[in-house]
Amino acid sequence: MRSSQLAQTIANEITLLVTSGELSVGEHLKTQQLADRFGVSRSPVREAMDMLASQGLLEQKENRGFFVREAASGVVEQVRDDTGPFEVANDYQRLAEDWLTDRIPAEVTEQMLRERYELTKSQLNDILMRATREGWAERKQGYGWRFLPVAKTPEAFEQIYRFRMLIEPAAMLEPEFRLDRKIIDEQRRIQSRMLDTDIERLPAERLLHNGALFHEELIKMANNPFFHISLVRVNRMRRLLEYRSRVDRSRTVRQCREHLEILDLLERGEVVEASYAMRRHLGGALSKKSPITWSWSHQAHEKDNLEK
Amino acid sequence: MRSSQLAQTIANEITLLVTSGELSVGEHLKTQQLADRFGVSRSPVREAMDMLASQGLLEQKENRGFFVREAASGVVEQVRDDTGPFEVANDYQRLAEDWLTDRIPAEVTEQMLRERYELTKSQLNDILMRATREGWAERKQGYGWRFLPVAKTPEAFEQIYRFRMLIEPAAMLEPEFRLDRKIIDEQRRIQSRMLDTDIERLPAERLLHNGALFHEELIKMANNPFFHISLVRVNRMRRLLEYRSRVDRSRTVRQCREHLEILDLLERGEVVEASYAMRRHLGGALSKKSPITWSWSHQAHEKDNLEK
DNA sequence: TATTGGCTTTTTAAATCTAAAAATGCAATC
DNA sequence: GATTGCATTTTTAGATTTAAAAAGCCAATA
Numbered sequence: 137m138r139s140s141q142l143a144q145t146i147a148n149e150i151t152l153l154v155t156s157g158e159l160s161v162g163e164h165l166k167t168q169q170l171a172d173r174f175g176v177s178r179s180p181v182r183e184a185m186d187m188l189a190s191q192g193l194l195e196q197k198e199n200r201g202f203f204v205r206e207a208a209s210g211v212v213e214q215v216r217d218d219t220g221p222f223e224v225a226n227d228y229q230r231l232a233e234d235w236l237t238d239r240i241p242a243e244v245t246e247q248m249l250r251e252r253y254e255l256t257k258s259q260l261n262d263i264l265m266r267a268t269r270e271g272w273a274e275r276k277q278g279y280g281w282r283f284l285p286v287a288k289t290p291e292a293f294e295q296i297y298r299f300r301m302l303i304e305p306a307a308m309l310e311p312e313f314r315l316d317r318k319i320i321d322e323q324r325r326i327q328s329r330m331l332d333t334d335i336e337r338l339p340a341e342r343l344l345h346n347g348a349l350f351h352e353e354l355i356k357m358a359n360n361p362f363f364h365i366s367l368v369r370v371n372r373m374r375r376l377l378e379y380r381s382r383v384d385r386s387r388t389v390r391q392c393r394e395h396l397e398i399l400d401l402l403e404r405g406e407v408v409e410a411s412y413a414m415r416r417h418l419g420g421a422l423s424k425k426s427p428i429t430w431s432w433s434h435q436a437h438e439k440d441n442l443e444k
Numbered sequence: 445m446r447s448s449q450l451a452q453t454i455a456n457e458i459t460l461l462v463t464s465g466e467l468s469v470g471e472h473l474k475t476q477q478l479a480d481r482f483g484v485s486r487s488p489v490r491e492a493m494d495m496l497a498s499q500g501l502l503e504q505k506e507n508r509g510f511f512v513r514e515a516a517s518g519v520v521e522q523v524r525d526d527t528g529p530f531e532v533a534n535d536y537q538r539l540a541e542d543w544l545t546d547r548i549p550a551e552v553t554e555q556m557l558r559e560r561y562e563l564t565k566s567q568l569n570d571i572l573m574r575a576t577r578e579g580w581a582e583r584k585q586g587y588g589w590r591f592l593p594v595a596k597t598p599e600a601f602e603q604i605y606r607f608r609m610l611i612e613p614a615a616m617l618e619p620e621f622r623l624d625r626k627i628i629d630e631q632r633r634i635q636s637r638m639l640d641t642d643i644e645r646l647p648a649e650r651l652l653h654n655g656a657l658f659h660e661e662l663i664k665m666a667n668n669p670f671f672h673i674s675l676v677r678v679n680r681m682r683r684l685l686e687y688r689s690r691v692d693r694s695r696t697v698r699q700c701r702e703h704l705e706i707l708d709l710l711e712r713g714e715v716v717e718a719s720y721a722m723r724r725h726l727g728g729a730l731s732k733k734s735p736i737t738w739s740w741s742h743q744a745h746e747k748d749n750l751e752k
Numbered sequence: 753t754a755t756t757g758g759c760t761t762t763t764t765a766a767a768t769c770t771a772a773a774a775a776t777g778c779a780a781t782c
Numbered sequence: 783g784a785t786t787g788c789a790t791t792t793t794t795a796g797a798t799t800t801a802a803a804a805a806g807c808c809a810a811t812a
Contacts, residue, residue, distance in 0.1 A: 177775040
């Protein structure tokens with residue numbers, strides 16, 4: 137079962153396409169088309185389709201390619217379970233969690249990490265690269281790595297929201313701000329569908345993702361990439377924290393409504409009003425202490441400073 | 445001459461300490477102390493001091509360690525020249541420059557890069573890691589890397605300044621904003637000294653560095669790390685652009701004065717005034733078209749999209 | 753008693769080789 | 783004429799070994 141990671145990932149993506157109804161029963165999956173869509177070559181796509189065929193989601197017809205099977209929906213449940221997202225992500229989360237809960241010291245050597253997590257050099261490299269990009273790890277001079285005192289606490293949450301309360305409303309007032317109908321329509325669609333669906337049943341991951349997406353897409357319209365990238369980055373950090381928490385779904389409904397309101401205002405050209413609404417929206421999330429409940433106790437940082 | 449890079453770097457640092465007068469003639473350099481200061485072990489510090497001794501900047505006394513030599517100042521000029529900052533930085537700049545000027549395609553394989561720049565796997569890795577951290581490179585799925593359409597133009601400059609004009613003044617009005625005497629004194633010292641020195645003689649690199657440092661230190665006082673890190677990041681991007689440009693030194697003097705003014709206001713507790721002054725200060729840099737002159741023509745992006 | 757100088761240990765970079773995986777080209781087929 | 787299925791080529795990851803560099807230790811010394 138140790139097929140290539142890319143193929144695994146793509147198999148998941150394809151499964152998603154089928155379950156979300158974007159690919160309907162009986163439809164023909166064109167290899168090149170999918171490859172282009174995912175930005176890869178045909179090889180891993182083909183491998184993925186092979187896997188899905190053997191799992192029963194697809195059907196292969198001699199010299200004609202792969203087609204979506206009838207009994208697709210039933211099979212999906214199994215598939216979802218054993219295809220964890222590729223392992224790098226898991227290892228990354230493990231490291232992040234260990235650091236957030238002070239189970240590893242602030243300064244470590246690569247060897248230490250490789251032993252602890254049983255990783256190869258490249259695997260570890262990927263993970264540290266990601267942590268570096270996300271801003272909570274850096275190479276020390278000489279040997280070793282240093283993990284930065286990332287916002288580990290609820291206060292960090294407040295700080296992130298204060299930052300967002302500054303840049304998101306301001307983005308709408310930027311001189312180059314332009315409405316983008318495609319973005320607005322797409323977001324309205326997503327937010328509406330969330331309200332229609334039974335929100336209790338949606339996975340927390342998706343709620344968080346859609347929420348972040350809304351804000352990240354909107355800020356794009358300011359046409360200043362530095363606003364956008366800054367938001368993306370604090371959101372990544374936020375997700376690192378939220379990953380370990382439970383979402384309060386009662387608030388999600390209200391948030392969706394507020395999102396739709398903001399879209400309404402924008403469409404009517406009331407940008408200044410929308411900017412205010414955005415500020416209120418973010419302020420609301422802030423004032424209610426924290427939109428999530430913390431599932432771990434934040435203990436003393438003893439292991440932290442073994443250094444000196 | 446191929447001593448370890450760390451030692452090279454540290455040798456430069458020590459030279460800087462001597463020339464800046466922080467270490468005076470005859471003073472004893474304590475190995476451990478320096479090692480702590482630079483966050484490394486004594487080995488590379490020792491090696492660096494050996495190098496500097498053989499270059500004549502320091503003097504080694506049997507069993508007593510190293511001391512700053514009399515004739516220090518004369519020697520320095522030589523030293524400065526042949527100790528280029530470690531090579532990784534050069535290669536990184538080369539890659540960045542090639543990308544900014546469209547001399548390499550947007551999608552490349554590692555092999556391509558290794559051949560072009562004659563790098564080992566690890567060296568290339570370092571560089572790509574850095575580019576990733578700075579936000580203009582990312583790994584493709586499968587093989588290869590993608591360079592992102594970084595702000596390559598003067599417009600990017602304006603966008604960066606607009607972003608800064610938002611967050612820097614706002615940072616001073618954050619609820620957790622607290623004056624930090626150490627930061628203020630240190631920055632006043634640096635800025636004053638720049639005014640005292642003949643600014644024409646300071647290397648452009650240092651002018652840019654000190655300028656960025658001022659703002660980055662000040663924003664720290666907001667006690668919201670997300671303000672700080674966002675500024676650091678846009679500044680990194682800015683440096684990527686400025687590296688290829690010439691500084692207009694006539695403006696540097698005024699900037700230093702304005703920096704000192706802001707410090708004055710802060711010390712007198714007039715935070716709101718300081719916030720406004722900061723906004724004006726940044727707006728000034730923005731309005732004058734651009735604080736630098738562009739040394740390359742921005743040609744058509746032909747080579748850019750070989751992809752499809 | 754703090755600091756040096758030399759020595760040992762630990763850690764990482766570099767080089768090389770092999771295997772896996774992805775990209776690509778092309779004839780066969782619908 | 784587009785798309786598949788297979789074969790070939792290219793590219794990268796993994797494993798292993800060697801050398802270099804940094805960290806850490808301890809007796810000697812000012």
